[in-house]
Amino acid sequence: MPKQVDHEQRRTQIAEALIRASARLGLHAVGMRDVAAEAGVSLRLVQYYFQSKEKLLLFGLRHVTERFGQRVAARVRAAGDDPGPRAVIEALLGAALPADEESRVFHHLYTAYAVLSVTDDTLAAQPYIKEPDAAEATVTKLLTQAAADGQLRSGTDPHTEAVSLLALSAGLGTSVLVGQRSTESAAAVLSYHLDRIFLEPRLGP
Amino acid sequence: MPKQVDHEQRRTQIAEALIRASARLGLHAVGMRDVAAEAGVSLRLVQYYFQSKEKLLLFGLRHVTERFGQRVAARVRAAGDDPGPRAVIEALLGAALPADEESRVFHHLYTAYAVLSVTDDTLAAQPYIKEPDAAEATVTKLLTQAAADGQLRSGTDPHTEAVSLLALSAGLGTSVLVGQRSTESAAAVLSYHLDRIFLEPRLGP
DNA sequence: TGGTTTATGATACGACCGTATCAATGCTGG
DNA sequence: CCAGCATTGATACGGTCGTATCATAAACCA
Numbered sequence: 001m002p003k004q005v006d007h008e009q010r011r012t013q014i015a016e017a018l019i020r021a022s023a024r025l026g027l028h029a030v031g032m033r034d035v036a037a038e039a040g041v042s043l044r045l046v047q048y049y050f051q052s053k054e055k056l057l058l059f060g061l062r063h064v065t066e067r068f069g070q071r072v073a074a075r076v077r078a079a080g081d082d083p084g085p086r087a088v089i090e091a092l093l094g095a096a097l098p099a100d101e102e103s104r105v106f107h108h109l110y111t112a113y114a115v116l117s118v119t120d121d122t123l124a125a126q127p128y129i130k131e132p133d134a135a136e137a138t139v140t141k142l143l144t145q146a147a148a149d150g151q152l153r154s155g156t157d158p159h160t161e162a163v164s165l166l167a168l169s170a171g172l173g174t175s176v177l178v179g180q181r182s183t184e185s186a187a188a189v190l191s192y193h194l195d196r197i198f199l200e201p202r203l204g205p
Numbered sequence: 206m207p208k209q210v211d212h213e214q215r216r217t218q219i220a221e222a223l224i225r226a227s228a229r230l231g232l233h234a235v236g237m238r239d240v241a242a243e244a245g246v247s248l249r250l251v252q253y254y255f256q257s258k259e260k261l262l263l264f265g266l267r268h269v270t271e272r273f274g275q276r277v278a279a280r281v282r283a284a285g286d287d288p289g290p291r292a293v294i295e296a297l298l299g300a301a302l303p304a305d306e307e308s309r310v311f312h313h314l315y316t317a318y319a320v321l322s323v324t325d326d327t328l329a330a331q332p333y334i335k336e337p338d339a340a341e342a343t344v345t346k347l348l349t350q351a352a353a354d355g356q357l358r359s360g361t362d363p364h365t366e367a368v369s370l371l372a373l374s375a376g377l378g379t380s381v382l383v384g385q386r387s388t389e390s391a392a393a394v395l396s397y398h399l400d401r402i403f404l405e406p407r408l409g410p
Numbered sequence: 411t412g413g414t415t416t417a418t419g420a421t422a423c424g425a426c427c428g429t430a431t432c433a434a435t436g437c438t439g440g
Numbered sequence: 441c442c443a444g445c446a447t448t449g450a451t452a453c454g455g456t457c458g459t460a461t462c463a464t465a466a467a468c469c470a
Contacts, residue, residue: 004438005446026324028233032428042448053428112320114383118313119231129383160397164373167380167394171372174379178319178334181368189372192365196401209468210416236457247418258458 011049014039015063018056023105027112032056058126061113065128068106071095085146086198089139093169093190098176099183107177132170136162143197151199161197168193216254219244220268223261228310232317237261263331266318270333273311276300290351291403294344298374298395303381304388312382337375341367348402356404366402373398 017039022030032053036043050056075095079087098104117123143158152158172186222244227235237258241248255261280300284292303309322328341364348363357363377391 010446024324026321028321029324031426033426044449045447047429048447051429108320108323111316114379115313115317115320116231116233117383119229119234124384132380132385155401157397160394163386163390163394164398167376168369168373169376170379171374171376174316174319174375175337175372178322179329180337185368189365189368192362193369196360215416237459238457249419250417252459253417256459 007049011059012063014041014046014049015056015060018060019064019105019109022060022109022112027109027116054122058122060109061123061126061128064106064109064113065131068110069131071102071106085142085149085151086194089142089165090191090194092135092139093165094187096169097173097183097186097190099187104177107173111174111177132166135166139165146198152197153199156197165190165193212254216264217268219246219251219254220261220265223265224269224310224314227265227314227317232314232321259327263327265314266328266331266333269311269314269318270336273315274336276307276311290347290354290356291399294347294370295396295399297340297344298370299392301374302378302388302391302395304392309382312378316379316382337371340371344370351403357402358404361402370395370398 014035018030018035021034021038025034032046033043035056036046039046046056050059072092072095076088076091079091083091095103098107113123114129117126117129123129139162140159143152143156143161146152147156147158169190172181172189175181176183176186219240223235223240226239226243230239237251238248240261241251244251251261255264277297277300281293281296284296288296300308303312318328319334322331322334328334344367345364348357348361348366351357352361352363374395377386377394380386381388381391
C-alpha cells in the first residue's frame, strides 16, 4: 500500500500557497485556481486535499495563527537567556508589529479573517480568532511577576495593563499596515508606554 | 427642464443601502443587486447614479466616514457646554467604541475597507482611509492644552499619548467587534488609561 | 403639449466562481 | 509486477457577478 505522501504536509504546503496568494490579491479575491497556481499544483489536487473552499479557508486561518505563534515564541527566545519581564513583553509586542513582510502578511490576513468572522458564524466559532486571550494571559502573568518584584510603578494593574498593551499593539499594527504610520514610530510608542509602566529596569535578570 | 431630484441625495440614499447590506452580508459579499434591493430601487437605478461598483464603494467609504465624524462631533458636543479636555477625549474615544449598532457597523465597514486598501491602490489613495490623522491632531491639541493647565502627570508627552490613545481605542474596538471583549470592559480600560495620564480632574471647567 | 429627466423592466452578455465528473498517468511498496 | 495511492487533465455544470442594451412609462416644467 503505497502512501508516500504526508497528507498533513501537503495540506500545509497548499495552505501556504493560499497565504501567499491572499497576501497578493486579498483574501476576498483569492480563488481555488489562484491557490493551485501559487502552489504549483493542479486545481484538482486542491480539491483532493480540501473538499471545499470553506475547509481550505479554515485550515488557512489555523495555519496562519500557528505560524505566527511560533514566530513570536522564537522572538521571545531570542531576547536572551533569562531576560526580564520588560524585555519579554517588548519582544512579544514587537514581534506583533508589521515590521517585515511575514509580519505584514500575518496582520493583513488575520484582520481579513476577523472582518469575515463578523458575518460568518463558522469563522467566528473558530478558537483561533480569539487567540489574543492566550497572549493576554501571558502578559498579565509577566506583569504580575514584575509587580511582585517591585519593577512596576505604583497603581499599575497588571491585567488592565496587559489588555491595554495588546490592544495598543494591535491598533498600532493596523495603522502601520495601512501606511498611516512607520514601524519605527509604532515601536517608539510601545517603548514609551512601557516606560510609563516599568520603573528603571535592572540591567541583569 | 425638469430636474426634480437631488442627485446627491439619491446617491446618499443608495450609499446607505450599501452600508446596511454590507453590515448584513459583509462588504466582500455585497453586490449591486443587493444594494438595489436594500434601497428599494431597481438595479438599473444604481447603475444610473453610480456608473460602476468601484465608484459606489468609494462613495460608500466617504459616506461612512462622514457619518461617523458627525456622530463623534455630536457626542463631544453632548459632553457639556465647556467640558475639560479629559471629558472631551473620553467622549471622543468612547464614541469610537462599538457600543451600539451604528458604531458596530462603522467599525466593521471601516476595518473591511482598511483591509481592502492593502491590496487596492485606488482605495489606499483615498484620504478617508487616513482620517485618523485628524483625530490625532485634535487629541494632541487637547492634551497639550491640558498639560499647559497643569492637568497632566509629569513626563507625559501629548503627541505620543494621543497616538497611543487612538491606537488603543481602535484596538479595543476591534476586540469588541469580534466578541472577544465587552463594551464595558473596553470602556473601563480606556478610563483606566486616562487616569494614568490625567491628574485628579477639577470638576468645573 | 412637448421635450427632458427619472425610473423601471426585461434581458442578455461574457467572465469567473466553486464544484463535480470521468479518464488517464505516474509512482511505489509489498 | 501489480494493486493502489497521488496527481494530472480536460471539461462541464449551474450559478452569480458587473455591466450593457433597448424599450417604456411616469413625472415635470417651459
